[in-house]
Amino acid sequence: MDNVADLLASRLTEELVRALRAVGTAAEAASVAPFLVGGSVRGALVDDQGTFDLDIALVGADDATFARIAELTGGRLSRRSQFGTAKLQLDSLEIDLAMARAEDYPKPGSLPVVRSGTLEEDLSRRDFSVNAMAVSLCSETWGDLVDLHEGLADLKQGRLRVLQENSFRDDPTRIVRAARYASRLDLSPTAGTLESLLQSVGFLDSVSPARIRNELDRVFLERDPSGAMNLLSDWNVLWSIHPCLEFHADPWDGFATEAGALPPQARTSLGYAILACGITEADVNGLIARLIPRASERRSIEDSATLGRMSATELVSFSNSSLARVLDPLAESAVLGVGMAKGGKLGCRISQYVRSHRGLRPYLTxxxxxxxxxxxxxxxxxxxxxxxxxxxxxxxxxxxxxxxxxxxxxxxxxxx
Known part of the structure; x- marks a missing residue:
């Protein structure tokens, strides 16, 4: 068994390592076995500093375990769910705690029914082999890598491999996650994984609007979502979410630069604006019904659709003040999204407006x-x-x- 203790120490901050040590010690005092799991392990192995949400599985835990760990670490439980999970606030960190569990899906797209399980069951229920690794936080085996599904080999060889034959059918949102992981980690789906994925795209219809929207949000929050969006188009996922959604490379190629400094909600609003540029009013209503977006994102969709349907030639001919009269009432994310989607002369005019004109005010009050x-x-x-x-x-x-x-x-x- 590989030991990655030195790797964790070199790639995680001292604060993160201290937190893992503290939770590990508290868990053992509460008579459970703690393991760092999932994306946290994958992130450490590929040195992806952006993925360090700490996820800890507790083997043998019950409902009282979370409170006991919070007490022993001096932390605070902020949220618990029906899936045997809790969030631990420890100093400036938020740590996800979960009972090791097994899952069953009553029907495609439904939320799982969970039960307490072993570490082996907990890892086997996960989506991809690269997310099915664990690292022991027990004092005697600290840093031991548990890799039952050869996730490390898949990472090294650039493979994205689904664990269960019905994985995408049980939870179709894994299709969107597959696009994110493939793009971010430069992984290629195995032949079997891609076949299963493509056969399951239709099951996205069974997924609730909130879950679909949350997965799209995560795509937009990637450092560079262009690769994932390209895959979602190639796999027919965008069309499956709503037939009005199309992928055009140019705006997404520039997304990382334009959205780099934006806060999360502004990034997601910009993503929806690009997708909604110029769609019909009927499609706006259909897309909103499918996603049930937050108010700011709904406005971005509506404004982008409206502005995108206007004549680019006419808009380009406007004086700066006339163009400002059109753009001032619209959500900034919608304006920027249309500029990115349209490009050309209109894109340049809109870029100038956002950069220099939108916030311009006279000296006099x-x-x-x-x-x-x-x-x-x-x-x-x-x-x-x-x-x-x-x-x-x-x-x-x-x-x-x-x-x-x-x-x-x-x-x-x-x-x-």
Whole structure:
């Protein structure tokens, strides 16, 4: 059996290693066997620092075990689920704890029925061999790698291999996960895995909107989702989610750059905006019914569809101020998504708008105008809009020119 203790020490931060030690010691004191499992192990083995969510399986645990571990570590349980899992808040870390378990799926796409199980059963229920490895956190065997399904060999040889023949049928969301892992880890599905996957795409119809949306969210949150999106298109997954969804490489090739600094919800909103660019109103309604998106993502879908249906030629012909009047009311994610999806001259104009024009405001404020003698009321807002338009269209370029124009407009108001 391989021991990866030194590898963990070199690839995990000191804080993570201390947390694993603390939970391991507490688990043994609670008479259960702790193991680091799943994506946490895979992430350590391939040095993927972005995947270190700590997942710990507890063999022999019961409902009282979680509270006992929290007590012994000085942590706090923040959430528990019906699947025998809990989240442990330990200092700045959130650690997923789970009873080692076996699963049964009553029907395709349903949530599993779980029962307490052995470590072997817990690893065998997982989706792919590369996610079916465990590392012992027990004091006497610390760092021992448990690799019953040859996941390490698959990682090294670039293979993505599903564990069970009916895995995609039981949980079709694994199809979307397969695209993420294949792209991120540069893995190729084995022939049997790909055959099973393609035969199971239709079962996505049985998956709830929330679960479909959550899997798409995870794709958009990848550092570079372009490869995964390409696979989802090739495998007919996008069409299966909704026939209006199409893949075009250009916007996704630029996604990592454009979305790099965006917070998670802005990234997901941008992803949906790219997919929804220019779709019909009927398809908007159908897509929203299929995904039941959050409010910000729904707005992004609706605005992207509306803007994407407008004539690119006409939009490009607009002055900066006229284009701003069209784009200002729309969600920024939708505007950016349409620019990425359309590209060309419109893409350049939209990029300039997002970068330089959307947030542009005059130096003068409403109070400044009132001090000039403009009466309180709609005239103040009207002058501020005219000042912004003058900046956008290059009619003014300095604060003094803005002040002079404001004085002219104030006189016009006084004389009207």
């Amino acid at each position: 409403g109070d400044s105008l009132i001090e000039m003698g403009v009466p309180r009321g709609p005239s103040v807002g009207s002058i501020l809009k005219r000042l912004r338009n003058a900046w956008l269209d290059g009619e003014i370029s300095t604060a003094s020119e803005e002040w002079a124009l404001a004085k002219e407009l104030a006189v016009e108001v006084a004389e009207s």
